[in-house]
Amino acid sequence: MTIISTAGLARTFHTQHGPVEAVRGIDLTVRPGEILGLLGPNGAGKTTTLRMLTTLLRPTGGAATVAGCDLLADPVGVRRACGYVAQSGGTDPQVTAREELVTQGRLYGLTKAQAVERAEELAREMDLVELLDRRTAALSGGQRRRLDIAMALTHRPKVLFLDEPTTGLDPGSRAGLWDLVRRLRDEHGTTVFLTTHYLDEADALADRLVIVDGGTVAAEGTPGALKRTYGGSPDASLQDAFLAITGRGPAPADTAPVAV
Amino acid sequence: MPLPPDQPRTLMPLPPLLHDTALIYGRYLRQSLRSRFALLFGLLMPLLYLLFFGPLLTHLPLGARGSSWQVLVPGLLLQLALFGASFAGFTIIVEKSQGVVERLRVTPAGRLALLLGRVLRDATVLLFQAVLLVLAAVAMGLRAPLPGILIGFAFVTLLAVSLASLSYALAMRVDTPQQFAPVINALTMPSMLLSGLLVPMTLAPAWLDALSRLVPLRYLVDAVRDAYVGSYATAHVLYGALVAVALAALSVTVGTRVFRTAGA
Ligand SMILES: Nc1ncnc2c1ncn2[C@@H]1O[C@H](COP(=O)(O)OP(=O)(O)OP(=O)(O)O)[C@@H](O)[C@H]1O
Ligand SMILES: [Mg+2]
Numbered sequence: 001m002t003i004i005s006t007a008g009l010a011r012t013f014h015t016q017h018g019p020v021e022a023v024r025g026i027d028l029t030v031r032p033g034e035i036l037g038l039l040g041p042n043g044a045g046k047t048t049t050l051r052m053l054t055t056l057l058r059p060t061g062g063a064a065t066v067a068g069c070d071l072l073a074d075p076v077g078v079r080r081a082c083g084y085v086a087q088s089g090g091t092d093p094q095v096t097a098r099e100e101l102v103t104q105g106r107l108y109g110l111t112k113a114q115a116v117e118r119a120e121e122l123a124r125e126m127d128l129v130e131l132l133d134r135r136t137a138a139l140s141g142g143q144r145r146r147l148d149i150a151m152a153l154t155h156r157p158k159v160l161f162l163d164e165p166t167t168g169l170d171p172g173s174r175a176g177l178w179d180l181v182r183r184l185r186d187e188h189g190t191t192v193f194l195t196t197h198y199l200d201e202a203d204a205l206a207d208r209l210v211i212v213d214g215g216t217v218a219a220e221g222t223p224g225a226l227k228r229t230y231g232g233s234p235d236a237s238l239q240d241a242f243l244a245i246t247g248r249g250p251a252p253a254d255t256a257p258v259a260v
Numbered sequence: 261m262p263l264p265p266d267q268p269r270t271l272m273p274l275p276p277l278l279h280d281t282a283l284i285y286g287r288y289l290r291q292s293l294r295s296r297f298a299l300l301f302g303l304l305m306p307l308l309y310l311l312f313f314g315p316l317l318t319h320l321p322l323g324a325r326g327s328s329w330q331v332l333v334p335g336l337l338l339q340l341a342l343f344g345a346s347f348a349g350f351t352i353i354v355e356k357s358q359g360v361v362e363r364l365r366v367t368p369a370g371r372l373a374l375l376l377g378r379v380l381r382d383a384t385v386l387l388f389q390a391v392l393l394v395l396a397a398v399a400m401g402l403r404a405p406l407p408g409i410l411i412g413f414a415f416v417t418l419l420a421v422s423l424a425s426l427s428y429a430l431a432m433r434v435d436t437p438q439q440f441a442p443v444i445n446a447l448t449m450p451s452m453l454l455s456g457l458l459v460p461m462t463l464a465p466a467w468l469d470a471l472s473r474l475v476p477l478r479y480l481v482d483a484v485r486d487a488y489v490g491s492y493a494t495a496h497v498l499y500g501a502l503v504a505v506a507l508a509a510l511s512v513t514v515g516t517r518v519f520r521t522a523g524a
Contacts, residue, residue: 054366058521079368090363092355094294106283107367151363 003159003191004030004053008062010215011048022048024215025062030193032158033185037206038195041246045215046195047087050161053193054084067158080108083152087163087195089144090151093137097128097147100136101154108155122150127176141168149177153184160184162194166201178205199238211245219245277376280369284377292385302344303389306336310397313458318401322460326489329402333394334412334484335457338477340393341386341416342457345423346448348382349431353440356432371519375428375512382424383417390416404488411487411497415480418504425508425515432518451477460485479503 006028013020023045030036038046051057053066055075063070069077091100098119105115123129126146136144145168152160162181166174178201184190196202202209203223210220219226223238230241274282292299310332317328355361364374390413394402427444434440454468455461455477461469472478483500486492 051362056362056365076368079366082366084363084366086359086362088359090359092291092358092360094291099290103283103287104367107280107364107369109368 001032002029003032003034003068004028004064004066004193006053006062006064009049009052009059009064010061011045011052011057012060021215023052023059026212026215026217028210028217028220030191032191033189035181035185035192035194035205035207037202037209038193038212039197039199039202039209039242040195040212040218044212046212047163048215049212050084050163050193050195053078054082054161055079056084080155081158082161083155083157083159084161085145085148085152085163085165087167089148091136091144091147094135096133096135097123097139098132100147101132101151104151104154110154118154122153125153126150126180142170142173145169146173146177149180156188157190159191159193162192164195164197166196166198174201181205199242203238211242213246277370277373280373281376281380284364284369284373285380286377288378288381289384292381299385299388302340302386303392305343306340306393307396309336309339309458310393310400314397314400317459322463325491327401327403329397329400330404330488331460331485332458333397333402333404334488335481336393336397337390337412337416338419338455338481338484339452339457340389341419342423342448342452342477344386344389345382345420346427346444348378348424349427349429349440349444350437352378352428352431353434353437356435361432365519372512372516375425375515375519378428379421379424379512379515383420386420387413387417405490407492408487408490411492412484415484415500415504418508419477419480422504422507422511425511429511429515429518451475454478455481457481476503476507 006026009023009026010021011023013022026045026049038049040046048057052059052071053064055071055078059071063072065071066078067081069075069081071078091097101119101122102112102115105118106112110118119132120129123132126149128143128146128150131139131143131147136147139147145165149162149165152162160181166177169177181192181194182205185192194206206223208220208222209226211218211226219230219241221229226241226245227236227238230244231237232240232244314329314332317332320328322328322331352361365371394409394412430443431440452458454472454475456464456472457477460481461472461478464472479496479500480503481500482496483498483504486494486496486500491497
């Protein structure tokens with residue numbers, strides 16, 4: 001049983017300075033109810049992969065199905081099944097949080113009354129009740145992040161894609177988000193596909209990690225397995241494993257002295 | 261606190277295209293109503309022409325029946341739509357950088373609805389401005405038959421729909437306002453001059469008249485000028501209507517195609 005599967009998924013951007021192979025053939029499968037962490041250095045192709053899996057970007061190669069719907073043949077089916085929180089959010093600064101939530105509900109087919117009620121529910125869930133009538137420009141970065149996530153949960157998606165959801169969150173909000181992600185999985189069976197640069201977060205939250213580098217999968221496995229295989233010793237940190245996999249480790253200690 | 265259990269969805273009473281278009285239209289109309297200043301700002305240029313250019317024409321032989329106002333006001337109406345709708349795409353460049361465009365595109369909302377909701381908002385705003393402009397023109401001395409004035413509004417709406425669609429299509433393809441504005445300026449200024457918006461092309465030398473027949477806007481201007489003097493069953497009105505409808509169909513098709521495949 002898989003809820004996401006990709007085969008050779010690829011995307012090349014054509015720019016004035018020539019082609020950029022952002023994603024060069026990714027094969028991966030995700031089980032229903034799994035929390036999958038996608039890790040990789042800046043520019044590895046994480047956001048591009050997410051944008052393809054959410055139908056925002058047409059792949060230039062390969063194929064994928066999400067929640068049983070083929071990306072190209074049934075994009076609307078994919079959209080109904082997915083929620084997506086983009087790396088940079090997606091709310092209009094001039095609009096109130098409430099209006100954004102209600103519009104979102106109605107775009108997913110709720111009636112006006114249902115959408116208003118769902119907005120209140122999500123606000124309680126995401127601790128936004130006091131902030132509902134503020135324009136989103138007047139929210140702090142972390143508050144706006146919670147609103148982005150509330151919007152993505154509007155239709156109770158089967159698969160939730162989160163692109164760096166905890167960047168800019170304070171420790172309390174971050175812990176709250178981890179809780180929410182686990183709760184979505186435990187109580188609703190939601191599959192969560194998230195990217196992060198925080199290895200402690202990946203370690204604590206994800207059932208399985210996929211590490212991409214240069215647009216291809218460099219390693220995958222449970223956090224424990226990656227530490228054992230790549231970290232060198234059983235009690236290595238995920239950081240050691242990550243640096244070994246992506247080949248960006250600090251230079252060995254005995255090279256030339258550092259000139260700063 | 262657990263998430264509430266799933267609720268059954270009620271069936272949508274409207275066909276999806278209408279439902280989604282109405283939603284997007286409402287969203288952007290509220291956006292326009294929030295900035296009353298912008299709502300009136302678009303009127304500034306045609307009003308200035310009306311006030312400071314219109315009186316210059318009153319004793320000139322413009323070669324048409326009726327008063328000079330019946331020649332100038334149709335031109336100003338279409339000029340309003342030309343500039344107002346051509347720059348509509350600016351807002352989508354801003355929204356792309358805010359992530360709003362992708363956030364809407366990731367929902368199941370129809371791609372045509374995402375375009376039409378915006379375009380109909382622009383048409384509504386321009387129609388509102390067109391009504392104010394005609395009222396101001398009446399105060400300045402315009403007298404024209406009501407059916408003619410209504411036909412003029414129909415042409416304003418069709419032109420606004422066409423140009424706003426094309427403008428959004430272009431804006432989806434570029435990354436910055438600096439790439440967008442020069443293209444729009446390079447297209448709107450020649451269109452304005454070559455279509456005889458301010459002074460009819462019937463006064464032009466033969467080569468300029470011939471050249472202007474290549475500009476679609478010319479046919480709309482001629483049609484509205486005929487309507488403003490009460491001549492409805494003329495070749496000008498027929499050609500104008502055909503060009504306006506064809507342009508709208510083509511532009512909305514192009515716009516939808518871009519909205520469907522955008523994200524490159
Ligand atoms: N629209 C685009 N046009 C051209 N190149 C692009 C475009 N979008 C992304 N790229 C390039 O594709 C590569 C992958 O980008 P992507 O945004 O997927 O990386 P990422 O893994 O999300 O990085 P980060 O951790 O910094 O968010 C980068 O080299 C990027 O410059
Ligand atoms: Mg990214």
